[in-house]
Amino acid sequence: MKRVSINWVYPFWGSRIIFFLFIVVVLFIDLYFLPLIALKLSINQILLICSIEILLSSLFVFGQFNRSKYLKQKKLFKFIKLNQLYITQITETKEKKYIETLEMEWIENKEDTSTFTIRVYNIGGLLSHKVNDLGSKLEAYLGKKLISNTKQLTYTDYTFELIKDERLKVSDLNLEKDRNSTVIQLTKKISYDISKSPHGLTVGTTGSGKSMFLNYKILQYASIGADIYICDPKNADLSLLRYVSGFPEDNVAVTSNQICKILRVVNTKMMNRYDKYFSGQGSFGKDFTDFGLKPIVVFIDEVTAFVKVSDKKIAEEAMSYLYNLVMMGRQVGVLIEASLQRPDASILDGAIRDQLGCRVALGNLSEDGYRMVFGSNFKDYKSIQIKGGGHVQIDGKMTLPTYFETPFFDKNFDFLKELQKYY
Numbered sequence: 001m002k003r004v005s006i007n008w009v010y011p012f013w014g015s016r017i018i019f020f021l022f023i024v025v026v027l028f029i030d031l032y033f034l035p036l037i038a039l040k041l042s043i044n045q046i047l048l049i050c051s052i053e054i055l056l057s058s059l060f061v062f063g064q065f066n067r068s069k070y071l072k073q074k075k076l077f078k079f080i081k082l083n084q085l086y087i088t089q090i091t092e093t094k095e096k097k098y099i100e101t102l103e104m105e106w107i108e109n110k111e112d113t114s115t116f117t118i119r120v121y122n123i124g125g126l127l128s129h130k131v132n133d134l135g136s137k138l139e140a141y142l143g144k145k146l147i148s149n150t151k152q153l154t155y156t157d158y159t160f161e162l163i164k165d166e167r168l169k170v171s172d173l174n175l176e177k178d179r180n181s182t183v184i185q186l187t188k189k190i191s192y193d194i195s196k197s198p199h200g201l202t203v204g205t206t207g208s209g210k211s212m213f214l215n216y217k218i219l220q221y222a223s224i225g226a227d228i229y230i231c232d233p234k235n236a237d238l239s240l241l242r243y244v245s246g247f248p249e250d251n252v253a254v255t256s257n258q259i260c261k262i263l264r265v266v267n268t269k270m271m272n273r274y275d276k277y278f279s280g281q282g283s284f285g286k287d288f289t290d291f292g293l294k295p296i297v298v299f300i301d302e303v304t305a306f307v308k309v310s311d312k313k314i315a316e317e318a319m320s321y322l323y324n325l326v327m328m329g330r331q332v333g334v335l336i337e338a339s340l341q342r343p344d345a346s347i348l349d350g351a352i353r354d355q356l357g358c359r360v361a362l363g364n365l366s367e368d369g370y371r372m373v374f375g376s377n378f379k380d381y382k383s384i385q386i387k388g389g390g391h392v393q394i395d396g397k398m399t400l401p402t403y404f405e406t407p408f409f410d411k412n413f414d415f416l417k418e419l420q421k422y423y
C-alpha cells in the first residue's frame with residue numbers, strides 16, 4: 001500500500017460523491033444533451049464522448065474497488081495531521097511549506113489475517129525521535145490493541161489485533177481420544193505444533209496459574225495419547241494424577257530420587273528411539289510423527305524447588321538428563337514441560353531457553369525475569385490483573401511475546417474425571 005504523508009491527497013476516483021455526480025452528468029449527456037444536438041455532431045465526435053465516458057467510468061470502478069484502501073490511508077493522513085507529525089516553514093511569499101513529514105503505511109498481514117501492521121518510516125530527520133513513540137497514540141486512535149512493536153533500521157512496525165482473541169474454556173473443549181494431531185490450542189487464535197515448537201516453559205510467581213496451565217497441557221497431551229511422566233517435587237497438584245486409574249503409578253515422581261529416576265528412564269527411551277528409528281539414512285529430515293510415534297512428555301512443576309531441596313549430586317545428575325532431553329528430544333518426540341516460580345540464570349541459561357518452543361510468563365515479572373524467559377529487549381509488557389493472564393512466545397510463530405490468557409477452568413470442572421476419559 002502506498003505510503004501516506006502530510007502531502008497525501010484522497011484520489012478523486014475513490015470518492016463516492018464524485019462518482020455519483022459523474023453518473024448524473026453522464027446520464028444527462030447521454031439521455032438529454034446528445035439527442036438534442038445529435039444532428040450537429042459527427043459520429044466520430046459522439047464516439048469520442050462515449051469513449052471518454054467509458055474511460056472515466058473504468059477509473060471510478062477501479063476507485064470504488066480500492067476505496068477501503070484509500071479510507072485506511074485517509075485515516076493515517078488524519079493521524080499525521082492530528083499529531084502534527086510534520087515540520088513546516090513559512091516561505092518569503094508567506095506560503096506554508098512542508099520541509100519534513102513522517103511517512104506511514106497500512107499493511108495487511110497475509111500470514112496472520114487477524115492482525116494488521118502500521119509501518120512508520122524513519123528517514124533520519126528531525127522527526128526520528130517520534131517514530132518509536134507512537135504505540136499508545138495509535139492504539140487510542142485506531143481503537144485496537146497493540147500486540148507488538150518492532151524497530152528496524154529504517155522503520156518501526158506497530159502490529160495491532162484486528163480480531164479480538166478469546167480465552168478458551170476447558171469445559172467446552174471436548175477433545176477426542178487419541179486425536180491424530182500434534183497441535184495444542186492455547187487461545188482461540190494462538191496454537192502451536194509440538195513437533196515444530198517442542199518443549200514448554202512456564203514461569204510465574206506463586207498463584208499466577210502455572211499448575212492450572214500445566215493441567216491444561218496434560219489434558220492436551222493425554223488426548224494425543226502421549227506417554228506422560230509427572231515430576232512434582234512439591235507433592236501437590238500434579239502428583240494427584242496418580243489417582244487416575246490406568247495412569248501408570250511409576251510415571252509419577254515426588255522425591256528427588258524418583259524424579260532423577262524418571263529423567264534417566266526417559267533419557268534411555270529417547271536414546272532407544274534414536275537407535276531404532278533415526279540411525280539409518282532413510283530418517284533424514286523426519287521426526288517422530290513420520291513414524292507414527294506418540295510423544296513422551298515429562299512435566300516438571302517447580303524445577304527450582306527440585307534443585308534446591310535435592311542432594312547436590314542427584315540434582316546435577318537430573319539436570320544433565322534434563323538438558324539432554326531439551327537438546328535432543330524434538331526429533332524423537334521426547335518433550336519437557338517445565339515450570340518455575342522465578343527464572344533463575346543458573347537453571348535457565350540462554351542456550352537452554354532458546355530450545356524451549358513455547359515460553360510463557362504468567363502474572364507480572366520483573367524486567368530481568370521477562371528477559372530471562374523471552375531473551376529480548378521487548379518492554380511493552382501489559383500489566384496483568386487476571387489469574388492465568390500472561391505473555392507467550394512461540395518459537396517459529398511469534399517474533400515477540402504476546403499477551404494471552406490460559407484456558408479457563410470452571411470452579412466445578414473435575415480435572416481428574418476429565419483426564420480419566422483418556423485412560
Ligand SMILES: Nc1ncnc2c1ncn2[C@@H]1O[C@H](COP(=O)(O)OP(=O)(O)OP(=O)(O)O)[C@@H](O)[C@H]1O
Pocket residue numbers: 204205206207208209210211212213341387388406407408409410
Ligand atoms: N486457567 C485458570 N482458570 C481458572 N482459575 C485459575 C486459572 N489459573 C489460575 N487460576 C486461579 O488461581 C489459583 C492459583 O493457580 P495455580 O495453583 O495454578 O498457581 P501456581 O502458579 O501453580 O501457584 P504455586 O506457585 O503456588 O504453585 C487457582 O487455584 C485458581 O483459583
Ligand SMILES: [Mg+2]
Pocket residue numbers: 210211212237301
Ligand atoms: Mg503450582
